[in-house]
Amino acid sequence: MSPQANTRDKYQIKKVAVYIRVSTEEQAKEGYSISAQKQRLKAYCIAQDWNIAGFYVDEGISAKNMQRDDLQRMLQDIKAGLIDCVLVYRLDRLTRSVLDLYKMLEIFDEYDCKFKSATEVYDTTTAMGRMFITIVAALAQWERENTGERVSMGFHEKTRQGKYPLNFRPYGYDLNLKTGELTINNEEAEVVRLIYDFYLNKGMGAGKICKYLNQNHIPTRRGNTWIAKPLMQILKNTLYSGTFVYGAETLKTPVIIEQEKFDMVQETIKRRRTQNPKQIAGEHIFTGVLRCHVCGHAVTGYRSYHVTPNGEKISYKNYRCLRIKTGQCKGARSFSERNLENAFLDFIRNFDFDQSAYEIANDKINMINKGKQTHSKESILKDIEKLKGRIKKWQYAWANEQLTDDEFMERMDEERTLEASLQTKLLEVEPTLPELNKAAIKEILANFKSNWHKLEQLEKRSLVQLVIKNVSYYFNDKKEIIVNDIEFY
Template sequence: MKVAIYARVSTDEQAKEGYSIESQKDSVINFVKSQRWEIYDFYIDDGYSAKDLKRPAMQRLIEDTKEKKFDVVVFYKLDRLVRSVGDLDKLLKLFDKHNIGIRSVTEPFDTTTAMGRFLITLVAAIAQWERETISERVIINMTKKATLGERNGGKAPFGYNIEDGKLVINEEEARLVREMFRMYIAGKGIRQIVLYLQQFGVDKDIRTVSRMLENPVYCGKLRWGKNSKMNEIISDDITHPPIVDIETFEKAQILRKQRTQEGKKATSPYPFSGVLRCARCGSALSGYYKKKRGSKHYICIAKKNKGTCDLPMFTERALTQVFLESLSPSDPNKFLNLIRNIEIQTENEDHTVLIAELEKELAAIKTRKRNWLLALGNGTITQEEYKEMTTEDSKSETLIKEQLEQLSKKAVTLDLESVLSIVQNIPALWETANDYEKKSFINELFETIVVDVPSDYFRGRGKTPSVIIKEVHLR
């Protein structure tokens, strides 16, 4: 008789109850030898809970059962196989269907009789009750700890290390976290932040970065229960050193909420929805699918909801055609002339030298102020003299900082080559990207795209209007 040996242990059980894989295997092997059966294979789930049947070895056991590769399944104890009455019922039906028996080394089961089936079901029910009771106790204790502002374990979030069970700032990572929040509040998109992190060898996907921006741990609080069916708990007290201040964190949350409410920018199959604006009434355009034609269209929501706009509906194909044509590398001015919210820099507008001079003067002012402070501390000058000496410098310092801020804003605007390099790559990306990737790219690059159709267009059967892009606003 061929035997399939199943063994399972979760990490907690291995530590607390002694159900190690090796001890289970030794007991089962000795039992099989005493019965003079032949071992077909071992099915080992190391570190997996029995809350369901979604375990690698269990799934392999189920597949091999269907092919009748063995005659009996042997395990150390029933709760190693299942801890749910429902799962036990599924397995018993499967084993019966393929004429495969089950044997427990430590429990006397005989599934060929009604009483035997009742006993094994009863044992499974007790195992399920035990698992659920333990789970409830754990949840109660963890909820209590979270309410008190204590960590419930787990890995340290990016930006922190764990020392003696407490979160301490990892300054190298924290610098990137601060920059993430700064970029997001400055209007940068999640994808741009992902690309920024990749420059420093930090590989975080869009979903992870989104969760990081919403995690109150970065302003010194703790959160528990976010990814469970329980109520989320966020501590009110500062429990560890914050990486960003509460004001910055809350500002990011307001922006997260606003951008979420703007539309389904990440999930809509209409690449241009969320950025299209009607040239006639200023309203947004939404995607519309015509089943009969099997084509995607865009319609002004003022026309759709109130009938107050006369912009005709047009196809996505017509919009895409004129959009890609406007990005032609042979005529770059065609696209540049559409941009309304960007200052294109030329060589004559390079502020590098001026910025360097201002920064040099700012450093000199800081040095002078520090020297005056040392003189005050040494008693060389009086407090009145200190105020007199530093007042003018403080005014100059404020003025220079304002100038640098304005110049920095200009410095981050894209130069001519950068603008063209970005937009002229779109046609190549368009050929291979799916709708969601196209949408993500469009929404990351464009704030709005204002569209119209020719004024001489008249509606007719099978007649589709062409599209005119009036202007664009970059993010």
């Protein structure tokens, strides 16, 4: 190729997608970290006088398939004409599968997008170039599959023998590498229990828990600061409730979190995927389940204070419509949590648990049959577009060193969690739910009446958030608050 042709090809590239991937095992390897790849690829683009259209980063994910969030987002941007070249540090950062390579090359060709590696020379426009890149990909796939088979066989066998198969200890445990035995690390186990308690009983999300741990100088297993994704993995890992699972093999492990508490956390994780963050936080029992009896707007909790004659300051928990302060809702009343709780319990005492269990189950089944949608397709698509805009903003901030790697990955984890929620809503044209256990519903409802006074304040709030969708109320002629209906999930 002549220098003139090479120059012409160089200036045809205007919108470069920088794709970065690092698997969990490669995190600490020289030259493979996210920061190392980012710096080298930025320098490559500067040397070529290329504009970076966006960074696409998949962290802690192998290249065995194409089910990677940012890879899929990059392919969508290619199809939308936003990218005319994909740049990687090495081919194996993009894929280790020959079949997946062919699929991606077909997409690149169809949408006139080039592919470049910063450390390897490929020309995908010729038959020889395609053969060469296919051979390299085939060798990478063979290496991955061969290594994977050996590792998987070893892991299965060690688990079958009652040994923890991995060579690094999980947070909260000590590991004897010779025997494969896990023992509880008391100091870290207390942190694990604290994480579960904060998430379940104090309504704290992963970000707030990480902030608390970092501010109190509690490091991760490797001595780093906490970020959301690994913390969520602790909350989801069955290891802490006594069972490690690898394929068809299971290993009993020392219990740090009781099974009942672990199960409640899993239910809470599912609920929070679609729940407003304001419904999660706060110590008021009925936060997020109240609508104004006058205007139907959200009711929020607040505190009022009274100073006694001897100077003691007493705090009271109250609720009010958000529109009272702005004057938009003039007929609503503020009310205390104590009065609301009493009205709530009065309603529960007269509740027909048997009938309600059937009604709740039937309401859910009827909702499925009708294919009810709570969000329009147009509004969800708009939210997805807004999310993509925010992702690009975080990428530019990270590329320009305005965000650290940990901060960037935390932001991306949050956006991907939201994206998964939006995509789920988009697919809910005909929602399907498993058959509801009416006996279980009855037991949950009965727990309110029998166990309410045994619960701590935050436990009451967690129980309400777990099973109640809405509490309706009004005021009688004596200005007493009356609960007249409760809507359960």
